[in-house]
Amino acid sequence: MSKATDAAETDPQGERAVLRTDGVTKRFGGLTAVDDVDVEVQNGEIVGLIGPNGAGKSTLFNCITGTLNADEGRVYLQGQDVTDWPEYKIARAGLGRMFQETRIFGDMTVRKNLLLAAQEGGASVGNLLRRPDDSLLARTEELLDYVDLGGLADTRAGRLSFGQQKLIEFAMELMAEPDLLLMDEPAGGINPAMLENLIQYIRTANEDEEATIFLIEHNMDFVMEIADRIYVLAHGERIAEGTPEEIQNDQRVLDAYLGRE
Numbered sequence: 001m002s003k004a005t006d007a008a009e010t011d012p013q014g015e016r017a018v019l020r021t022d023g024v025t026k027r028f029g030g031l032t033a034v035d036d037v038d039v040e041v042q043n044g045e046i047v048g049l050i051g052p053n054g055a056g057k058s059t060l061f062n063c064i065t066g067t068l069n070a071d072e073g074r075v076y077l078q079g080q081d082v083t084d085w086p087e088y089k090i091a092r093a094g095l096g097r098m099f100q101e102t103r104i105f106g107d108m109t110v111r112k113n114l115l116l117a118a119q120e121g122g123a124s125v126g127n128l129l130r131r132p133d134d135s136l137l138a139r140t141e142e143l144l145d146y147v148d149l150g151g152l153a154d155t156r157a158g159r160l161s162f163g164q165q166k167l168i169e170f171a172m173e174l175m176a177e178p179d180l181l182l183m184d185e186p187a188g189g190i191n192p193a194m195l196e197n198l199i200q201y202i203r204t205a206n207e208d209e210e211a212t213i214f215l216i217e218h219n220m221d222f223v224m225e226i227a228d229r230i231y232v233l234a235h236g237e238r239i240a241e242g243t244p245e246e247i248q249n250d251q252r253v254l255d256a257y258l259g260r261e
């Protein structure tokens with residue numbers, strides 16, 4: 001491969017960013033669901049993505065993961081241009097995604113679910129080779145302890161509550177040691193009493209596991225408490241970026257939520 005080709009496949013600007021999108025645009029027929037959006041997530045950050053219903057948040061996530069092809073713009077993961085890569089290859093390059101619904105195997109034990117996740121995750125193929133089985137099992141226990149579910153390793157996953165299943169799913173994602181974890185409404189459907197715990201679990205993973213996290217969230221209290229920085233989309237456009245405090249005091253954001261644009 002020539003030097004020139006190499007250069008074209010790397011991020012010309014944000015080498016330090018785990019994720020950078022440059023002018024990502026996605027249209028569905030006449031509707032521009034994501035309009036020229038730039039976002040950047042640095043290593044170790046927890047970044048929120050908010051906006052009213054239909055703002056384009058999920059579509060932007062889908063363009064990042066390769067579930068959808070952007071019509072315009074580029075997506076860089078760890079400085080590498082992954083825009084035209086298939087979804088599985090982007091996942092293997094270190095991008096994890098946690099959906100609102102869980103993908104747990106209900107008939108299997110919690111431990112088995114975690115071990116399977118380690119095998120599935122792209123980065124973890126290498127991990128499996130590097131890690132002896134014992135250490136993979138130890139890792140399972142460690143992650144279950146993180147989310148205070150250590151006692152449930154031998155329980156059938158289908159017997160757990162929705163909130164517990166979400167925590168298992170979170171632990172499953174961490175098994176693959178992603179460079180970046182995209183989370184789709186982690187607080188959705190979680191019992192309000194458990195929300196503080198969830199914030200703590202995500203923070204611990206961020207600090208101890210160096211998990212970099214980009215999350216869509218409708219629960220404002222939750223996202224304001226957990227995020228280092230927040231991006232706001234409305235009608236596909238990025239209308240604001242800043243700390244939770246800046247975002248809460250941004251008139252454009254208030255207007256967008258009140259439908260006053």
Ligand SMILES: Nc1ncnc2c1ncn2[C@@H]1O[C@H](COP(=O)(O)OP(=O)(O)OP(=O)(O)O)[C@@H](O)[C@H]1O
Nearest residue numbers: 028031032033051052053054055056057058059060
């Ligand atoms: N596959 C699709 N085909 C046609 N239109 C779509 C498709 N996916 C999304 N849209 C439209 O694109 C716009 C953005 O949708 P998207 O789901 O990305 O918004 P969102 O911010 O995630 O919304 P919500 O918070 O309600 O989940 C909406 O108007 C939606 O109807």
